Amino acid sequence: MRIGLIARAENTGLGTQTWEFARHMHPTKTLVVDLATSRGRQLYPQRFPGAKIVQGLPDRAHLEEFVDGLDVVFTCETPYNYDLFTLTRAAGVGSVLQYNFEFLDYLQRRDLPRPTILAAPSPWHIDDVDGAVPLPVPVDLERFPPRKRSGHATRFLHLVGRPAIHDRNGTADFVEALRYVRSTITVTIKCQDPAYVTRLPLGLVPDNVTLTVDVSDTPNYWDNYHADVLVMPRRFGGLFLPINEALAAGMPTIMPDISPNNTWLPHEWLVPARRVGEFRARSMIDLYTVDHRALAAKIDQFASDDAFFVDAQKRARWIAEQRSWPTLRPVYERVLRQAARDA
Template sequence: MRIGLIARADNTGLGVQTYEFAQHMRPARVLVVDISHMKRNTLFPNRYPGADIVRGFPTERQFARFLDDVDVVFTAETPYGPWLYPMAEQRGIPTVQQYNYEFLDLSTGSPTVLAAPTLWRFEDVEHPNHQHLPVPIATERFPRLGHMPTATRFLHVAGRPAVHDRNGTADLLDALRMVRSPIEVTITCQDRQYVGGLLSSRAMPANVHLTVKTIDVQNYWDLYTGHDVLIMPRRFGGLCLPVNEALGAGMPVIMPDVSPNHTMVPSEWLVPATSGGEFKVRQMVDLHTVDHHALADKIDQFASDHAFFQQSAATALALADVYSWRALKPRYEQLLNALVPAPA
């Protein structure tokens, strides 16, 4: 089976998602869509040896070349224009789009299979072949060095700040002012001004040592080295790759108790959140705000209850194995093989 992959070669979520797909599924052809200049990202072309790299969105001719000699096409989030699906259908080539609900737009065509990375809003999507296909964790990227005896080093990945403070960085800063335990908190962000702007009106207590890092690391897994717990008070649902990555590193994840988080991590790691407002990208999305006091209490629980942290760290590693590429690759192979007729 000759897989064609439409990929990104930057340090965005789509870049990580498609890179790991390429590493584990070994596509025959890769078309890298380079829009790094539009987003002020760094391009890493060596991640896909032999790939066709297109600056900007692919043209009809570039898609036609890409579709030569492939049996099935996989893309994450988007077809990058109106050409891919009708051209592939005309050639009898099935397509799979692993979508993110907030960006889902089928106005330019529909893939053969619409693959949901989580169960968030799954029932709201109508498609003749709609399947749940989780994004696997590349557990081999993360060395398993054993657990620290206590949780004192907390990490928050703000990433590239998105609409409505997607990852809940402001909520975290408000909660940290109520934390009682002595802890270290590292916030990683790829926008130098973003966290500084939030901190200008918020003073941290003496027991919270806060570090803000704005470096864009080449290897995403390096972000998690030297940390014990990930704090991700995200304001809306959907796929959250830092959660996958933290589990791969053996880190428990503190998240709001909203869909689909309860399907990913134990309820003991979740904190209450209230719904307040909505916005629209391609689909209407509900916004949530985590309870700041409850978030502070959960951070204190991880920092002070050593048995709770140790058990949670072991659970994180067990969940990483459940969602690993080793466990889920057969599911991907089964899906793609079912779409490609066996040779006569």
């Protein structure tokens, strides 16, 4: 099967998602869309040997050359140019778009050319997308050698990444919750936007919490996960690669008790959240806020209950194994072959 991949080569979620796809699915052709250089961000073309690199969005000529000789094309979140799906259909080439629901243009523009298969990376709003096929994003366990710490958790990690609309990762809620933490812990907040950090009320963090803010851009994403527990009170959203990565590193993840978190993470790791509003992306998206005291209590539980933490580490790694590339690669092969047949 001759697979074409449209990839990104920077340190973003799309960069990681397409890099690991290339490493495990071995596409025949790769088209790297470079939207990083013009924004002053680092590009890592060496991750995609032999790839064609396009500065900015690909035009029709780029796509015609790319599609030629393929059986199926795989792209994540966006086609970058909807001529892609017109060209693949005309050439009898299958196409798979692994979408993010909040950015799915078909919710507003039903007239746009469509891929052969719309693949859902999580169950979040999957019933709102006609014909969507479940296709979770795998994690590469080899990036994360097995490890297990005895005793209780002392090191907690929160990832801001590049700040998104409406404080998607719940950073303000996390900082507020730290006011109520009673245990002696260390906390690292990683953020790729130094200006954003200056707007956080970090002065409210109590003395028993040692807080470090890291604004560096880590070249290797797996080097982010040297803490004990990941804390992500996300306010909305489906796909979130750092959860997979933390689990692979044996790090349990504290998250709100909302979809899709409560469809696959242990209930004991989740904290209550309430709906506080909504906003319009491609459709209306609910916004949630965690209970700050409940989040602090969950952090304290990991920081004081040795048995709870040790068991959670085992469960984290087990969950990651169910989402590993060896487990999910046959699913990807089946979906790609189906797209090629249905083209």
